[in-house]
Amino acid sequence: MKTRYLTEGCILSKEIRGLSDRPIMYEKTVLTAELIEALQAFFITEVSVDRTLIDGKRFFPKEVIDPELDQVEESSDFTELYLKSIQAYKRLFRNWQAGSKVDVAMIRLIMIPLLDKALEEPRNILMLHHYCNKEDYLFHHAISIGLIGGYIASKMKCSRADVYQLAIGGCLADCAMAKLPPKLLTKTESLTVEDYEEIHKHPIFSYKMIKDSSIIKDSVKTAILEHHGRLDGTGYPKSLKTKPMNLFSRIIAVADVFHAMTSERTYRGKQSPFKVLEMILHDEFGKFDIEVVKTLLSSFASISIGSSVKLNNGFIAEIMFIDASHQTKPIIKLKDSGQVINLSLTRELYIEEIL
Template sequence: MPSISVAEIRPGSKVSKDVITPLGGMLFVKGKILLPRDMEILEAFLIQQVDIEGSEEDAQAMEPSKTPSKGAVKAGSVITASALAKSGSQLHEEYDHMLALIKKCYSSADAAVLPIYELRSGLEAMLAHIKDYHVLDFSPRTLNEQDYIYHNAVLSALTSYKIAQWCGYPQKEWLQVAFAGLLHDIGNAKIDSSIMQKPQPLTMTERNEVRKHTTYGYQILRKVTAINEGVRLAALQHHEKIDGSGYPLRLRGSQIHLYAKIVAVADIFHAMTLKRIYKKAQSPYLVLEEIQKEGFGQLEPSIVQTFIHKTTELHNGTKIRLNDGRNGEIIFSDRSNPTRPLVSVEGKIINLVHSRHLYIQEILT
């Protein structure tokens, strides 16, 4: 099982030992048959030598077709580009129904009891299609800047449900966590619409008023049956930080309810990736990097780590657009740098870990 210089390796050679990146990520597993494109990937990761199985004659005998397989680079991929492209028309139908329902709830939240059973029915109908929801890819059919808060509510419900699943929390909790995501900002119903829709930066007085939405939300939900206390506390605590720097009560760590910690991650992601009246939508990949930074000291690290790992589990071959406008595709995701995979653009392989000025602007379907 000789260790051979990458420059001397021929396509068709079989890897006899796992190939690890300089940062400790798994590049190729033992037994992988190297394809022509894999040579470029090895060079992009600055791999100098690889352990190859058998003799040169054996390697030649195993040489496959020169056409690389999109699925060969990474085992265990969870979603294909075609699956993304087909992403649930029925999900969009239920999403639109949920959007209209939550909008109606906001308009009457301060004057009437929330129609919780109607909300539950709509939520269950939407979550029945959760397999068609991918956090980085899903886009509502219509996006109106004025409706940002309602889109944030429905998207946070979907994403919070996913996070609860990914983190392995009991299944009986999943629907309640989705409720927490859906209703976390319901207190904004009591904030003057002129403040909520203001295109200019808010004054200190206005910012303080907006911060009251957490306590307003808890007050609204306190009289609602069929939801648990975690849903109410998520409305109150989703802006708390585990280092005590959040609001309204400057709670720390275990003082913050689990639902609030989940919703905080979902809310930040959608708040930054949705277009708003006063702010452009940001790249979901840059937002994930920002969330990763906040995971140290402000957000629950285990939730952040799981969220980033799962959302970036895209199939190799997924079409993307870079921030410089060029289109390409993901060819390898290094789990040590999940937001910065190797991409193929105009016949050239780019390692986004090394090309920091570039990043994925959006996923194309």
């Protein structure tokens, strides 16, 4: 039985041994919430349990109750796993629209296997904008904030537990979008002042929807509330001006704006990751945590070497080299002519899309 499906009252049918071959927990141990959390902290993914709980009731694990989520976990290909996760999140979102409470445990079941797979193949994380479409933008955005945020946290040497926490929090940052008028979510024309006022309420409502969860830390709950705040005091909600944003807030803020600006939305076109990172780094200077931005930028740059790109003039090129001082303007080689161009020396040319 996978530990993520355990509930309080499960009884171990076999002892659990650690690396020293000494028992961590003995056979017939009755699992509490604390013990289950300890198993996950030790990265123990599977245990053997009785089919009867301590109260005498039959144990029906979530892997039996919700086979679709189990299918998400079983996928071996990142793209397949990602797209199944989108559909799983979409079903949950529809439930929230119908009035259901947010089940954070279900978000954890979606995000952890996907993040584990993504961290094995990090290039996939930085190419998430390719999957996004206008119709399902909200669902792609939620999953992508979690993945990008978790990736940044891992590169900043956060603990694996905090990386998981951040991924779950990032995924839930926009859960209150389910409470907005449906016509606002699918609007194709430019948003009005009134539309923006409505949308700007969502961090507060997202926080209210998850504030009683015992699965996520208080600092992550705060990050959900603060993820549209900015270090210079701008952003929203406007009431959050009395204390500095915590690290989780600052990471989710960058992950959110990076994916949003690189994705196709109903009322706005997408921009290239290099252009977006340059805008965040320079045009939006002072709004975002510089270390968080630089972590994402350097990771993106190193993974992008060898990638094919389309320039704004329509030419196709390959990224040959990225100078640490000009990470958004690499040296490229045109596919047709073989000409080498240093984009840091030309203003008229820039990367429009990574292929």
